[in-house]
Amino acid sequence: MAYNIPVEATLDVIGGKWKVVIMCHLIKGEKRTSELKKLMPTITQKMLTQQLRELEHDGVVNRMVFDQVPPKVIYSLTEYGWSLRPILDAMCAWGEHHIEVIEEN
Amino acid sequence: MAYNIPVEATLDVIGGKWKVVIMCHLIKGEKRTSELKKLMPTITQKMLTQQLRELEHDGVVNRMVFDQVPPKVIYSLTEYGWSLRPILDAMCAWGEHHIEVIEEN
């Protein structure tokens, strides 16, 4: 793909409603699908899977499947994914200075 | 508004297809509407105006209207808008390391 301005490449990878949120959670450590689901109560199973697939396809997220029942899948950031860290950190930091957060239970 | 994770507040302000691109241009200096339009050949007039209105509403962009004909309007980042700079810089930098850019003419 070609862009008019380089930052569009960044948006291609982490644009959209969920990707940044997912990656912000993965920055704190690898997570199972169900853990991510709990951390993001309003995402649907379909959206979660779909976004993870795209992140995996773009090489920023790793999918580790354990051959057991019930199924177990662990997601983590790839080394390439870690290169996005300055962006994610800056976004998280900015957000923290501008809102109230829903209480956890 | 309330969020599950602070970074959602950031996405509220700069999320979407165009806002980051617009702000990356404004970081380099204030711009007239027509200048922004030239810098973003694929944005429509409607989208440009609409996104600028939202950015203005969120306090990150300033709209300066000159009372003359033909009309002249200049957009610039507000001080609050400048607080997003670390994010925009990081996003621009990441993009620059991951694509080819369409040649300008």
Add this chain to the structure above:
DNA sequence: TAATGTAGGCACTTTAAAGTACCTATATCC
């Protein structure tokens, strides 16, 4: 034995984002 939990797949519908087309005002230029 029947319910539970996990990580999805798939078809379909809804909603939100984005795009198209056409309209305004008026000073200045040709």
Add this chain to the structure above:
DNA sequence: GGATATAGGTACTTTAAAGTGCCTACATTA
């Protein structure tokens, strides 16, 4: 007098994003 340039507005349509509902497998638990 008619074209041009500027910064929009508005109604409508298209397209993409997101959501809903229902389905699978099977070991473990109650």
